[in-house]
Amino acid sequence: MRRKVLAALLYPAILVVVGALVLAFLLFYVVPRFARVYEDISTELPLFSSLLLSVGRWLESNGLATVLLVATALGSAIYALSRENVRAALVERLWRVPALGERMMIYQLARFYRTVGMLLLAGIPAIRAFDMVSGLLAPNLRAQLARATALLGEGRSTSGALAAVGLATPVATRMLAVGERSGQMGELMDRIARFYDDETARFVDAFTRVFEPLLMTVLGLAVGLVVVLMYMPVFELAGSLR
Numbered sequence: 001m002r003r004k005v006l007a008a009l010l011y012p013a014i015l016v017v018v019g020a021l022v023l024a025f026l027l028f029y030v031v032p033r034f035a036r037v038y039e040d041i042s043t044e045l046p047l048f049s050s051l052l053l054s055v056g057r058w059l060e061s062n063g064l065a066t067v068l069l070v071a072t073a074l075g076s077a078i079y080a081l082s083r084e085n086v087r088a089a090l091v092e093r094l095w096r097v098p099a100l101g102e103r104m105m106i107y108q109l110a111r112f113y114r115t116v117g118m119l120l121l122a123g124i125p126a127i128r129a130f131d132m133v134s135g136l137l138a139p140n141l142r143a144q145l146a147r148a149t150a151l152l153g154e155g156r157s158t159s160g161a162l163a164a165v166g167l168a169t170p171v172a173t174r175m176l177a178v179g180e181r182s183g184q185m186g187e188l189m190d191r192i193a194r195f196y197d198d199e200t201a202r203f204v205d206a207f208t209r210v211f212e213p214l215l216m217t218v219l220g221l222a223v224g225l226v227v228v229l230m231y232m233p234v235f236e237l238a239g240s241l242r
Contacts, residue, residue, distance in 0.1 A: 031056025117189030
């Protein structure tokens with residue numbers, strides 16, 4: 001799954017890098033030269049064009065400091081992401097995003113069901129299997145698994161215990177009930193894991209299909225806006241000459 005996500009993000013990453021380079025070329029090289037040309041024009045420049053040209057002149061005067069500041073910010077971000085506590089805090093915030101948190105939950109459940117299914121097929125009791133796989137789950141799901149284990153110890157069914165603590169979707173609950181009646185809990189848990197894997201793969205594919213054109217649109221609008229603001233004084237000057 002990690003390879004799928006990285007492969008899906010490769011093309012958007014290339015787009016972001018190329019778009020950032022194009023914008024940097026425009027702001028650091030092209031806009032300052034337009035600003036020097038417009039300094040000789042006595043006509044009043046449009047507000048947004050004037051702001052853009054002011055930014056271009058400032059970047060030309062402080063280009064090295066800006067590059068060092070951006071490099072420092074990127075280095076600080078990379079260092080922060082290398083710290084385990086920062087990554088944990090970031091993941092905790094991602095869990096709170098409704099759509100993304102749900103998909104992360106499905107991914108975690110796929111790992112959980114597949115491993116528990118393998119342990120059950122090996123003849124390990126369900127309570128012990130739950131204890132053994134608790135480390136696979138995200139920290140915020142381990143407390144729910146502990147409650148499910150306690151419910152199993154009280155005599156609740158596996159489907160009922162997992163559904164009660166939110167570790168089973170409606171489809172998984174029904175499949176677990178079938179496994180309990182047929183005595184094939186290991187096989188059914190493996191099928192649930194494959195079902196979750198397919199659902200996650202469909203989400204990644206749909207996200208890629210939507211994200212790539214959206215990212216291209218945003219980058220195109222950003223570059224086009226800079227170009228239009230650079231040439232807007234020329235258009236107004238041509239109109240006044242008419």
